[in-house]
Amino acid sequence: MTEPGGAGPAEEALPAGGGTRTAAAVYQDRLQAVLATALREEVHTVRRAAEVVAATFSARGVLYVFGSGHSHMFAEEAFYRAGGAARVCPVLKPPYMLHEGAVRSTVLEREPGHAADLLSGYRLEPERDCMLVASNSGANALPVEVASAAKAHGLPVVAITSRAYAQAVRHPGPRLHEVADVVIDNHCPPGDALVRLADDLPPTGPASTVVGLALLNSLVVEACAVQLARGERPEVFLSANMPGAAEHNEEAVAALSGRVPHL
Template sequence: MTARGEGVTGARYALGVREILAAAVEEELPAIQKAAELVAHSFAREGVFYVFGSGHSHMFGEEAFYRAGGAVRVCPILKGPHMLHEGAVRSTVLEREKGHAEALLEGYRLEGGRDVLLIASNSGANPLPLEVAGVGRERGVPLIAITSRRYATSIERPGPRLHDLADVVVDNHCPPGDALVELGSGLPACGPSSTVVGMTLLNAIIVEALGIQLRAGETPQVFMSANMSGADRHNSRMVREMSSLVPHL
């Protein structure tokens, strides 16, 4: 969908996001539930929920990690060259090259039968996220994908897509090219949608996983906002428990 019509372009964008988000939440609830069950099962076995995305999708890992109100047992996969701050253009080049997954995953446990991996890739077509998915599958780690099936299937390039490899696919319902607002003839559309929608889906998975734990009689582990009373002691205890598993703490 691309938002059209009269009015302020910012409002058109916000309305477009609202429409996509509503559709994604309504239609992806079964997938969110399945993904949350995988994460809850991992948490119950003292596993780690790994989150990976390259380029702008690296923000999914940062959103889930060490987050006020977020799950404790989360580890982002963050390597500078595959993010943006060390070179945005270079990160795009690396994302579309083959052969980087093993080096990227050095230092992360990714243990089958205990951990779970989520990969966010809007197009689901670039070699890096596909190869990371392949390594995860080889290690027996369940794979959750947040992606756009419509974007992925619109790309005229041979080979599998991320949604072909994942155990659970949560579709963000975003359009090919990601942007929602048409500015005019001869101009690219603007207003990216995949991050705001995808982050909501990611947090829905995490919150549901914590709820599953609670309903099973387990105690969910959640970080507190640092300015809340008792947060320093609470969070320090959680960090001590996870520091050997999460290199970014």
């Protein structure tokens, strides 16, 4: 979760009256700049992560995806997605998301000791599975401990996080980028928000979800391309409204229902 009111390096406050440019246009320009930087600078780490994920797919394993707070959207984006890889299992436990209590979920993700409960019910297989953990700050206890637990089980771990944010957080403890095997930096600023509307207001306009999900989908597409280059046929879901989708998707669901409880 992006901490409310987190102070990030948003540029100077917009002038009173807005001038000739809207606040939305300023946000879009800054968002595009962060996205362009992340996509350009993380080409090699995305490829390294794709090799890890492709190895899991080739072994008929499962890519587990976890994020707490707003980062749970990464797990939902990757799962059962039109145009997405079939061998994905989201780690979704409601207390650590938002819809059962946003304030409580923030407390839980910052407390140590919840990783075992979170991962209970998921069958991690070290010889073929891998884990992706998304956390913008990379400093909360839960995502760090989930990454550590997955590694202890023998799974390779990929992280999508902001190194700049992690280094700006004051409280002690390990950071996600220090635990993961492959780290994809989203290049988002501490506090996440990109636009300061006034000097006496917290900045607004978050970037980490837009940028992070673009990196996530880039990783999945690249992993499927790696498989194809090896002469394998990637397992990809087809949009339910396309011709032949029901039959196509039913085959993947039947193969994975024993591994993915959310199907």
